[in-house]
Amino acid sequence: MEIISVDGIVVNGTPFKENSKIINILTKDHGVIGCISKGCKKLKSKLRLPSENFAYGTFHLYYKENGLSTLIDGDIKNYFINIKNDIIKLSYLSYLCELSYNVFKESESDEIFPLLESALLKIEDGLDPKIITNIIETQYLKYLGISLNLDECVKCGSTKVVTLSIDKGGYICSNCRTNEPIIDEKVLKLMRLYNYVDISKITNLDIDKNVSGKINEIINTYYDEYSGVFIKSKKMLKDLIN
Numbered sequence: 001m002e003i004i005s006v007d008g009i010v011v012n013g014t015p016f017k018e019n020s021k022i023i024n025i026l027t028k029d030h031g032v033i034g035c036i037s038k039g040c041k042k043l044k045s046k047l048r049l050p051s052e053n054f055a056y057g058t059f060h061l062y063y064k065e066n067g068l069s070t071l072i073d074g075d076i077k078n079y080f081i082n083i084k085n086d087i088i089k090l091s092y093l094s095y096l097c098e099l100s101y102n103v104f105k106e107s108e109s110d111e112i113f114p115l116l117e118s119a120l121l122k123i124e125d126g127l128d129p130k131i132i133t134n135i136i137e138t139q140y141l142k143y144l145g146i147s148l149n150l151d152e153c154v155k156c157g158s159t160k161v162v163t164l165s166i167d168k169g170g171y172i173c174s175n176c177r178t179n180e181p182i183i184d185e186k187v188l189k190l191m192r193l194y195n196y197v198d199i200s201k202i203t204n205l206d207i208d209k210n211v212s213g214k215i216n217e218i219i220n221t222y223y224d225e226y227s228g229v230f231i232k233s234k235k236m237l238k239d240l241i242n
């Protein structure tokens with residue numbers, strides 16, 4: 001076993017024996033690391049905070065590529081205080097961690113952690129959690145193998161698009177449109193932006209509520225119908241918001 005230090009976030013954990021836990025850390029370079037955190041439930045344990053759900057920082061561990069690693073220590077980078085003080089934001093945190101864990105399992109992509117990291121930091125900084133979540137959900141589609149074509153009409157390649165069809169997988173132009181309702185141009189343009197924006201560079205989200213609401217509706221429908229990813233915390237989030 002070698003000792004490594006990795007940046008990551010604890011995406012879930014289960015109690016183990018009396019005072020310990022087994023945690024899953026989504027990391028930057030090593031995928032999801034399953035890790036035993038011995039004695040972390042003791043009040044004075046230095047592993048207590050780094051072993052909590054959503055702990056985000058640098059983890060030092062005895063690394064075992066196939067099998068359980070062992071947590072030695074952790075330095076928290078950001079406690080997400082603002083998020084944890086707000087039940088709605090906390091629900092988004094929980095949902096995003098669960099979603100990211102599932103998307104990683106589908107894709108094994110090392111791009112998942114940086115996306116999650118920048119999304120959480122933006123929510124902590126006060127940006128609208130619903131919009132940030134919709135952006136990351138849009139960007140995750142390609143890792144789930146169900147990207148939407150948000151560049152041109154999926155049928156003919158025209159860029160004069162008038163709607164978006166979930167069944168057909170993207171934008172549709174007026175010539176190719178059959179029975180799909182027309183969608184506001186602002187919604188169409190913004191969805192494309194959601195797909196390509198670098199989350200870490202967003203500084204403000206001045207978006208009309210009707211427009212962002214419509215996008216939220218489209219993304220939710222798409223995830224429900226096509227992602228195949230069942231997310232417990234998504235239901236909780238929906239119940240909380242409605």
Ligand SMILES: [Zn+2]
Binds near residue numbers: 154156157158173176
């Ligand atoms: Zn067309």
